[in-house]
Amino acid sequence: MEKVLMKGNEALAEAAIRAGCKCFFGYPITPQSELPAYLAREMPKRGGVFLQAESEVAAINMVYGAAGAGVRVMTSSSSPGISLKQEGISYLCGAELPCVIVNIMRGGPGLGDIQPAQSDYFQATRGGGHGDYRTIVLAPSSVQELVDLVYDAFDLADMYRNPVLILGDGILGQMMEPVVFKERPARQLPPKDWATTGKMGRQKTNVINSLYLDPVKLEEHNLKLFKKYQEIEAKEQRYEILNGDDAEYFVVAYGICARIAHAAVEMAREDGIKVGLIRPITLWPYPKKAFEEVLPKAKAFLTVELSLGQMVEDVKLSVEGRAPVYFYGRTGGMVPTAEEIFEEIKKMRGLS
Amino acid sequence: MKVVFERPKSLQPTKTHYCPGCGHGVIHRLVAEVMDELGIQDKTIGVAPVGCAVLAYNYFDCDMQQAAHGRAPAVATGIKRALPDRVVFTYQGDGDLAAIGTAEIVHAAARGENITVIFVNNAIYGMTGGQMAPTTLVGQKTETSPYGRDPQMAGYPIRVCEMLATLDGPSFLARAELTDVKNINKAKSYIKKAFEMQLSGKGFSLVEILSPCPTNWGMKPKDAVDWVKNEMVKVFPPGVFKEPKEG
Amino acid sequence: MKMEIIMAGFGGQGIMLMGEILAHSAMLEGREVSWIPSYGPEMRGGTANCMVVISDKRIPSPIISSPDVLVAMNKPSMEKFTPMVKSGGIVILNKALIDERPARDNIKVIEVDATGIADELGNMRVANMVALGVLIGETGIVKPETVIKSIDYFLPAHRKNMMEINEKALKRGIAEVQK
Ligand SMILES: Cc1ncc(C[n+]2csc(CCOP(=O)(O)OP(=O)(O)O)c2C)c(N)n1
């Protein structure tokens, strides 16, 4: 299979087309611009639709329409634009519409800057809009994984009839690494017999809706959603543990931050510190199983993020007080060096 | 010796970050000169957009607010309603005003909100690196219309002045081109008129200025000016679209 | 084997492409590679730079804090990145635009008149390939034939006439270290 050297943003776009994405709606924002530019070039040649919307609010509502019509659809943006999409995401979850939403995160709050950040973790994992809902959140840390997770994102969205968020950052989007677009066996997916395609001879009408005026009905609906979320939590947790076999200490990091943390872990290993890395791949559902796996031997955890401490709350919820949890983060688009993290690993060892 | 080219009082003594040949710098200067001439620097509050002019708050020597993308007319409305005796203006690009902020500009105009809007139409998204704007010409190549804007797919350019002229709210709507001295002076006279409307309580005023973006058009500054003159003007005819009747 | 390389210069000197070609040819030779352009506050100050990592194993971080090799195509780049180079590391300087030598003695400094040689070959823009030639000549990290394949891969169809001069520039660079 041919290996190509590709930028994260472009590889993501190519993977989406190959995964059968038929429509893309977006509004320009840095640092994800290569993604829509790629699709603007390729979609018309390959039977898809690329449309630049007048705003992110419009884009996410276009996604709602296309998803409701039963096609694979994607939108992408960066932090300020994702904030604007929250209303639409809430509606998509309420109406149980499958779609893929990419957030190439940048520094905030407000207009912030265009440098890499992970400060939209809360927004992504807690459901950033109104109402009782969850979105599946995937956090790749290499270009190849980005590609693989795009296919998975579309499948998961269709399997569970739920939006799937891919969280990246400016470095991942701009970085070039070798990728292989593997042929994948088509998964068994439920038919989209709910889609509003026109009755076309069908007896009953299909309706896409999130309005349930009767609270009894809405509670029923929300409980049904929560059953689905529980199933996802049970089945879809994903993570990777590196250097874990004999490890006594663990660094926890995702996305690009996990790459830097991995380098720090290797430095610490050379220094004789028995440290491993837990790399969550799903941020929701949070991979609690990874912690259960290592807790019997773990003396302490160090969470490293490009934020002032968001995922660390999930680490604490997973560890449940059974070991100390430390935190190190940089914010506003600043990125820690491996040396900085190595120092924190040494501190963790000293403290516990 | 007489100084002929002085920095207007209403501009900060800083260098701007605009590219060579960009229209934004000139337009800042025109707005600042008008503020000086009308003596309103002290009571003016400007609203900066998201776009290449996002740092306008560093350049104008008056109070400024920075708004979320497209929301400047709403922010300006808030300011004006809170402080009706101040002068309030927004400074917006075409993406900001005519795409993501269409609702805000239309409703500010419809309300006859007593603010002045400086609308910089460069037919492109400058700041994000040259994507298609709502004012991009048919056939114009951009990052997101790589084969040229195709009306079948992406529709037609929006003529903001003509569109807003159908409303009863606006008092003054005009379009100028940033090409030669004559037309730059005309742009300035429109800007002055627009602020005068606000000062006399006549309601919403907007001046659209056709402005070169050599960087994202991939042209030399001089060719960019020619493109405004030869191509943009055909689609966006300069002139006054609305003004109060005499008397 | 793992090599971390920073390439830096003015925008317009083909810095990014030089890095992409190196990463691509290492990939063709079966290595793990990563390439990232300037990011963060690094971008300010008029220099463009990219970071390339080449390894036999999975690459932990694509972000480099102490490179094995620095290719500095102008003076601001030399000043900014030389202090980061590992002791025992290599600094390749474009002599034409850098009138000083770095004040460090635990690194190997190779000066090459990349701009001059490129000019002599008839196109200043191939100075990047001269510098890349020096890099592969000195380190042997990838074979010249593979780099030539990669140059061909990156040259768009309407620029294939540039193949010959790029190849020449690369070879002149290699010859510079063998002198
Ligand atoms: C919600 C949101 N979406 C997208 C962006 C990214 N963005 C920044 S400037 C800009 C377009 C600017 O174009 P225009 O208004 O024409 O101004 P110009 O730069 O051409 O002067 C966009 C889309 C943003 N900052 N916020």
Ligand code: SF4
């Ligand atoms: S990109 Fe265009 S609009 Fe922005 S500063 Fe440069 S020339 Fe002006």
Ligand SMILES: [Mg+2]
């Ligand atoms: Mg514009």
